[in-house]
Amino acid sequence: MIVAERKPLDEIAKMIAPYEKVAVIGCRSCVAICLAGGEKEVNMLVSAMRLKNRKDGRKQSLDGFVLERQCEKEWVKEVEEKILDSDIVLSMSCSLGTQTIGDMYPHKIIVPGLNTAIFGVPEEQGVWSEKCLGCGDCIIDTTGGICPIARCAKSMLNGPCGGSSDGHCEVNTDIECAWYAIHERLKLQNRLELMEYVRPPKNWSTSHSGGRRIIVKEDAKLTPHQKRGREVLE
Amino acid sequence: MPERRPKIIGFCCEKHGLDCVTLAARSERQYDASVRLIRVPCTGRVDGMHILQALEDGADVVFVLGCLEKNCYYDTGSIEGRKRVEYVKGMLAETGIEPERVEMFNASSSMAWKFHDIVSSMKDVAERLGPIRPKGGGSE
Ligand code: SF4
Numbered sequence A: 001m002i003v004a005e006r007k008p009l010d011e012i013a014k015m016i017a018p019y020e021k022v023a024v025i026g027c028r029s030c031v032a033i034c035l036a037g038g039e040k041e042v043n044m045l046v047s048a049m050r051l052k053n054r055k056d057g058r059k060q061s062l063d064g065f066v067l068e069r070q071c072e073k074e075w076v077k078e079v080e081e082k083i084l085d086s087d088i089v090l091s092m093s094c095s096l097g098t099q100t101i102g103d104m105y106p107h108k109i110i111v112p113g114l115n116t117a118i119f120g121v122p123e124e125q126g127v128w129s130e131k132c133l134g135c136g137d138c139i140i141d142t143t144g145g146i147c148p149i150a151r152c153a154k155s156m157l158n159g160p161c162g163g164s165s166d167g168h169c170e171v172n173t174d175i176e177c178a179w180y181a182i183h184e185r186l187k188l189q190n191r192l193e194l195m196e197y198v199r200p201p202k203n204w205s206t207s208h209s210g211g212r213r214i215i216v217k218e219d220a221k222l223t224p225h226q227k228r229g230r231e232v233l234e
Numbered sequence B: 001m002p003e004r005r006p007k008i009i010g011f012c013c014e015k016h017g018l019d020c021v022t023l024a025a026r027s028e029r030q031y032d033a034s035v036r037l038i039r040v041p042c043t044g045r046v047d048g049m050h051i052l053q054a055l056e057d058g059a060d061v062v063f064v065l066g067c068l069e070k071n072c073y074y075d076t077g078s079i080e081g082r083k084r085v086e087y088v089k090g091m092l093a094e095t096g097i098e099p100e101r102v103e104m105f106n107a108s109s110s111m112a113w114k115f116h117d118i119v120s121s122m123k124d125v126a127e128r129l130g131p132i133r134p135k136g137g138g139s140e
């Protein structure tokens, strides 16, 4: 899932300060699960900002809403009126939701309440760790199912580096060495010969380095004829 | 104009928290009657939103009173309560509001004196800080 963190409240307050009517919009998907922008977080943020306004003597109306998924236009439409009625939208979703609203209503000002951080996995209650960088050409079949791109500080395709020590990474000793973990996993699976396999340089053009990526699934995409039909129905 | 009384809200767990309050009420020492208690099954049930809402609704200070941490009726409930209180204190600090307006306390059933101390310390804070409003005045 996408893991995000709330921005510091003073930073949020600065972004919305010049505006009178603020719509705070959260999302019930990833950012609710990672406790950053779900219903509870939206309500707490609205409440804290109201208190700040009271303390600073500022007149500002803040209203909170939460969508099922902020990155999908159909759900955003549900609060269209609230968006159009506001002076600024403070999005409490990952940046995908923020940008969806921004692209749908380009004349409206929309600002992020969260810092979108990682593709992560909940390890235990309250702890999420990064496990994929979305390189667009997955190679973890040869690394025991552990991603060296995301989990090795140097994204080494053939590791470990000389700094691996007692299972920890030299860049941050609090974090396990991905290549140590790969070695242990392959040993467990009796596939240690894969440690000898030399992975060739990766073609990074499938990653973000190749420019913005757009994925099309032809069988799901609507034909122009179908699109016209939908428009008529709407 | 009548003298303004501090607005103190206390979320008390119905186990050791309320027992401690009951004992305090039966003792000879008096505590300030401005305190309003809200009974909760466990301080682990207190949400950050409850505390913020109390402040939004006009409380000057809010405290949460639960069982002693290693003697909580629901084992870890009062630890949960403390974490929520700490989180809200952090939010308040980020917004420039005095975090000492919100506190967590722990007591056992027999610690009546503790409740007196809690009320008087929160009352001191409430009187020192007054309602949340712009510096140098403004209406409540
Ligand atoms: S190899 Fe690429 S796609 Fe596979 S987990 Fe790693 S970053 Fe993600």
Ligand code: SF4
Pocket (backbone or CB within 6 Å): A151, A152, A153, A154, A155, A156, A159, A160, A161, A162, A163, A164, A165, A168, A169, A170, A171, A176, A177, A178, A179, A180
């Ligand atoms: S110690 Fe391990 S995880 Fe860290 S940079 Fe070297 S190979 Fe990568």
